[in-house]
Amino acid sequence: MTDQPVWQPSASREHLKSRAQQLAWVRGFFAERGVLEVETPVLGRHGVTDINLDGIAAAVNAAGVSGGWLQTSPEYHMKRLLAAGSGCIYQIARVFRNGERGSRHNPEFSLLEWYRVGLDDTAMMAEVADLVCGWLECDRPDVLTYREALKTLAGIDPMMITEHDLYQYCQQWLEPEQLAGMGRDDCLDLVMSFKVEPLLGRGRPVFITRYPASQAALARVVSDDDGYPVAHRFELYIDGLELCNGYWELTDPVEQRARFEQDNRRRKAAGKPEMAVDQSFLAALDAGLPECSGVALGLDRLLMLKTGAGRIEDVLAFPVERA
Numbered sequence: 001m002t003d004q005p006v007w008q009p010s011a012s013r014e015h016l017k018s019r020a021q022q023l024a025w026v027r028g029f030f031a032e033r034g035v036l037e038v039e040t041p042v043l044g045r046h047g048v049t050d051i052n053l054d055g056i057a058a059a060v061n062a063a064g065v066s067g068g069w070l071q072t073s074p075e076y077h078m079k080r081l082l083a084a085g086s087g088c089i090y091q092i093a094r095v096f097r098n099g100e101r102g103s104r105h106n107p108e109f110s111l112l113e114w115y116r117v118g119l120d121d122t123a124m125m126a127e128v129a130d131l132v133c134g135w136l137e138c139d140r141p142d143v144l145t146y147r148e149a150l151k152t153l154a155g156i157d158p159m160m161i162t163e164h165d166l167y168q169y170c171q172q173w174l175e176p177e178q179l180a181g182m183g184r185d186d187c188l189d190l191v192m193s194f195k196v197e198p199l200l201g202r203g204r205p206v207f208i209t210r211y212p213a214s215q216a217a218l219a220r221v222v223s224d225d226d227g228y229p230v231a232h233r234f235e236l237y238i239d240g241l242e243l244c245n246g247y248w249e250l251t252d253p254v255e256q257r258a259r260f261e262q263d264n265r266r267r268k269a270a271g272k273p274e275m276a277v278d279q280s281f282l283a284a285l286d287a288g289l290p291e292c293s294g295v296a297l298g299l300d301r302l303l304m305l306k307t308g309a310g311r312i313e314d315v316l317a318f319p320v321e322r323a
Contacts, residue, residue, distance in 0.1 A: 009317040015307050016317065022303055025135050026092065026112060033127075035088045035114060040077035042094055043068050046278035048076075049263035050217065051270060054098040056107070070096035073296055074113050075218070076281040079249075082115055082292060083284035090114035092299070103311045104241065106319050110299040117292045121219075121232045121248035124293035125207050128236060128244060132297070133205065136305055141205035141236060147224075149208055150188075154195040158188055158212060159228045166191075181270075185214050200237035209234045218256070219247035236297075238305055246295030253285035 009016070030037065047055035047069035060068040071077075074093045081089060095111045116124060129140050150158045156169060166187045167179050173194055179187070200206050213221045216231035224230045232248035250256055257277075264274040303315040313319040 006322055008322075010313040010319055010322060011315050011317050015303070015309065015315050018307050019299075019303055019315065022135065022299065022306070023092065026090075026131070026299075029131050029134070030090050030114070033088075035090050035116070036086065038078065038081060038086065038089045038091050040071075040074045040081070040091060040093070042071055042096075044071050044077065044278075045069070046076070046281075047275050048072050049260045049267065049275045049277065051263060051266045051272065054272075055275075056096045056098045072097050073111065075294070075296070076278050078113060078115060078294075079289055080281060080284040082117070083287050083289050088114075088116050101320060104301060104304075106300070106312050106316060108320065108323070109312075111296055112299050113294065113296045115249075115292050115294040117290045119293045121209070121234055121246060121293050124246055124248070124295055125209075125234055125236075128207075128246065128295055128297070129205075132236065132238075132243065132302065135302065136238070138238070139204050141201075141207045143207045143209060145210040145224075146208055146212065146230075147210065147228075149196055149200070150191060153199050154191050156191065158191075159226070163187075183266075185212070188212070188215075197237065197242065198240045201239055201241070205236060205238045207234050207236050216250075216259075217245075217247065218250050218259075220250045220252075241301055241305065242298075243301055243305075244295050244297035246293065248293045249289065249291075251285065251289045251291065253282055256285055257282060 027037065043058055043060065045065060045068055053072045055072050056070040058068040058070055060066065073095055074091050078089060078091060091113050093111045093113060094108060096108050098107060100107055116127065133140050147157065147159055150156055156166070163184055166184065170179055170187045170190050173190055200208065210224060210230040211233045213229035213231055216233060219231040219233040221229050221231050234246050236243045260277045267274050300312055300315055303309070304312060307315060309315050
């Protein structure tokens with residue numbers, strides 16, 4: 001005798017209704033601001049080089065295309081639209097990240113991504129606050145730099161701590177042999193995950209800004225007041241939950257190529273497969289990406305906050321186990 005499959009949705013009708021209201025709120029928000037809704041491929045020819053993201057490969061064989069990837073984000077395709085003159089755009093996308101399953105993660109999830117031509121990261125944070133705090137009816141966020149957050153909540157200065165002292169600090173979570181293959185940013189991620197993030201946004205939302213340049217991803221880099229290179233990147237936290245990741249976007253195609261190459265060197269060193277670089281995206285940067293800021297916001301997590309849900313499956317009709 002075999003177990004019967006669970007066919008019912010994991011989300012209640014009340015939470016499904018709240019999702020529909022959320023989508024209407026988002027579309028109304030951007031309609032008022034004249035931001036164009038777009039759609040880009042869920043299935044693309046390329047994945048991403050980011051060492052922290054694992055894509056899901058697809059077996060495609062059509063029209064001369066062999067293989068492909070379910071997209072971890074619509075970013076590259078949306079930036080191709082920006083380079084082609086689309087103006088300010090947003091998208092409510094279904095995206096995929098392999099190996100991600102937990103109380104806050106599902107391999108397939110809903111991502112709101114938008115780009116505002118002519119805005120820097122400070123102006124973009126204000127718009128993120130308008131959208132999120134308007135929907136949640138909560139206080140507007142405080143702002144802390146990455147360095148301030150780690151100094152205050154973890155008691156370390158991420159810019160000045162030696163690698164030896166950082167490894168020693170991280171031994172409260174991992175054994176020395178587990179830390180042996182980890183780099184500086186890997187250790188800082190441990191500090192953020194275990195010591196800092198759970199305390200962020202308690203009582204009031206908070207933006208974390210000015211990440212180390214080594215964590216810039218696709219953001220531009222400047223020097224802070226002490227001469228340390230930092231990224232024009234921000235994340236929003238509410239009740240210990242990371243909601244979004246935003247950048248004042250890098251527009252330099254030469255620097256972007258160099259970062260992709262660095263990503264693949266890091267992937268190789270970590271024993272991960274190197275990823276083919278999306279040449280169409282780089283060609284769009286060569287043609288000219290307008291000055292802009294962009295942000296990606298997890299709609300499922302935002303819905304968890306709105307409904308008080310404790311696990312992501314409480315707001316999903318069919319999580320991966322029931323899909």
